[in-house]
Amino acid sequence: MRIVLGWVGAVVLLAGVLIGGVLVANATVFSAxxxxxxxLGALAEGRVDEVLALPGVDVAGLDDRLLDPRAFTGVAAEVVSDEVRGQVHHVRVRVTGQTQGETVxxxxRVGTRFALFPEWGxxxxxxxxxxxxxxxDARFTxxxxxxxxxxxxxxxxxALTPALYTFGHSSRFLTADPVTVLARGGSADVALDIRPSDAFVRAVQAAVEADLTGCASQRILFPTGCPFGYAIENRVVSEPRWTIVEMPDxxxxxxxRIGTWAVPGAEGVAHLSVEVQSLFDGSVSTLEEDVPFSAAYRIAFDGDAVVLAPALR
Structure with a gap:
């Protein structure tokens, strides 16, 4: 009889231990x-496939390209509270480190595992x-x-929450100051200002100077495809000679159109030197005239070279 009672006591004790273990597990490991x-651990390590497989993760209707692990940086985050409202646990998470913030x-509960443990989504x-x-520009990183x-x-x-997303642009001719945002739920907006790099401006300046120097080499009063020219009423008796005395900046x-660039009107001065004969008395004189002009271009690229196309003149 004592042996039977001993076995019963052992079974009751074991059952109590098992039940207690289940309760502890449900309150910790298998809790919300x-x-x-x-x-949070899977997201911080970039295990996106695991994250997307969890119940309730839905990206329908949104562009999914930022779900790539290369697009974001995982963050250190900790659970700070769990508030139950009806059937929903509102788990507050705090992001620590250089970028801080909170999200909920x-x-x-979406089911039960092994008839003992709750399953969550x-x-x-x-x-x-x-x-x-x-x-x-339409391109960025x-x-x-x-x-x-x-x-x-x-x-x-x-954008998976919480994670850090940094947007930017860096190429030979374009640059942008990086913009970093912590995805913490809801909606967020990022404006990325992509602008010409110093190398782009230098290349365009060199191309403008080359174009205007080519214009000045034409020995006619109205150089073809160029932003300057000069009309003379008297007879021209020598080849016109042009020089650029003030090169535009x-x-x-x-x-x-996004992704294309232009040089708006840049002011410069050309100088014309030509001999003319008066239609009134036949005298010959040298005309020296400064001719202000405004140069505008559309910018294209030929490989790594900047190519200018004159805007409407």
């Missing part, structure tokens, strides 16, 4: 907070609607991922 910690992830998708508007906005229009991306600005 535990689910969020697992999610909504989690709900997101009640609201942990995705930030991140709208990027580039100016100057998110992290190390090259991205292009079709036609330069704003693009609304799905070219500026580079976006044109009316």
């Amino acid at each position: 907070s535990g689910f969020v910690r697992d999610y 992830l909504e989690v709900t 997101f009640a609201a998708s942990p995705v930030t609607r991140l709208t990027v508007t580039p100016s100057g 998110a992290g190390s991922l090259p991205v292009e906005s079709w036609g330069g229009t704003p693009v609304t991306f799905a 070219a500026t580079v600005a976006p044109s009316d």
